[in-house]
Amino acid sequence: MEYRELGRTGWKVSSVSFGAWAIGGSWGQTDDSEAMATLHRALDMGVNFFDTADVYGxxxxxxxxxxxxxxxxxxxxxxxxAGRRLDPHVASGYSRANLTAFVERSLDNLQVDALDLLQLHCPPTPVFYMPEVFGVLDDLVKAGKLRHYGVSVEKVEEAIKAIEYPGVQSVQIIYNIFRQRPADLLFTLTRQRRVGILARLPLSSGLLSGRLTRESTFASDDHRNFNREGAAFDRGETFSGLDYDAGLRAVEALRPLVPAGQTLAQFALRWILMNPAVTCAIPGGRRPAQVEENMAAADLPALSGEVMEKVRKVYEEEAKAQVHQRW
Structure with missing residues (x-):
């Protein structure tokens, strides 16, 4: 396992870490025993960073x-x-009272005295223009409730605004083969300011696992069933905002680029890690075998410049028109 610095925290975290959305909910039925086996396997393989949220399950x-x-x-x-518990989810809800209550609930759930890293959970865009919100987070750090804080964002523009606040240590953003815009400008700025990048949805809701087909079906409580058009939350969180059939075509274009002995999922994760601005990718997993496959990507050899260029071409031909300017 490779370890990379996370912002200015002084932490070195596993370059392939663990996203815990799937073990909480919205990905079909989950089993606690299997979830625990999966978490244990992640630790066994060198993972030392887990990403979760108060609304996951x-x-x-x-x-x-x-x-x-x-x-x-x-x-x-x-x-x-924290933040997505608000109903309605509006900027005015990001108050001192609400944020403090959310933090106290997570402290109780996680059974700790201080949260390692709290991220605002894809708040409405106006929140990024409300310095008083980030002042509340600063106060929570001073009070010993948080060690560090960062943001999770939908849009590149939100991330660029967020990193103007000096206390922001990390930006979590969708970055994968089908969502390449963050590398255009944002990553240059985060490297200059020593802000960590957590690449979420690295496998594009399973599209980049290579296992999905036009015949694949999803449970009624799986967001890949109910959120394809953004009915429940931002459409970009499901299949990267890409039309499902277009995503399948792009996967077929990528398959010939995968080196022998690798899976498409490992290839997609290794592609993310080629960018030095990325602290870690955070694929999810509900079974130990998924963790084993994902974590192995950290030890794979670098991709060649030729392969990287071919991946860029697939993006430009199959995905860019649908997603690039939207997020």
Missing amino acids: DGRSERLIARLRRERSEPFHVATK
């Missing part, structure tokens, strides 16, 4: 990670998120 994901801490002695870092 209404706290279920946070509580499973708390259980992992009780069952293992190895130290690891946990990033969680």
Whole structure:
């Protein structure tokens, strides 16, 4: 496993870490025993950074990670998120009282005295223009409730605004073969300011696993069923905002580029890690075998310039028109 610096925290985190959305909910039925086996396997393979949120299974994901801490002695870092519990989810809801309450709930779920890293959870764009919100986070750090804070964003523009606030240590953003815009400008700025990048949805909701087909079906409580048009939350969170059939065509164009002995998922993760601005990719997983496949990507050899250029061409031909300017 490779380890990279996360912002100015002083932490070195596994370049392939663990996204805990899928073990909480919105990906079909989950089983706690299998989820715990998956979390344990991630630790076994060198993962030391887990990303979750208070709304993943209404706290279920946070509580499973708390259980992992009780069952293992190895130290690891946990990033969680706050804000999406608001109903309606509006900028005015990001008040001192609400943020403090969300933090206290996550402290209880995770059974800790201070949160390692709290991220605003894809707030409405106006929040990024409200310095008082970031002042509340600064105060929570001073009060010992947070060690560090960052943001999770939908749009590149939101990330660029967020990193103007000196306390922001990390930006979590969708970055994968089908969502390449963050590398155009944002990554240059984050490297200059020593802000970490957490690449979420690295496998584009499973499209880049190479296992999905036109005949694939998804459970009624799986966002890949109910959120393809953005009915529940931002459309970009499901299949990267890409039309499903277009995504399948792009996958077929990528298959010939995958080196022998690798899976498409490993190839897609290694592509992300080729950018030195990325601190870590955070693929999810509900089974130990998925973790084993994903974590192996950290040890694969670098992709050649020729292959990287061919991946860029696939993006430009199959995905860019649908997603580039939207997010």
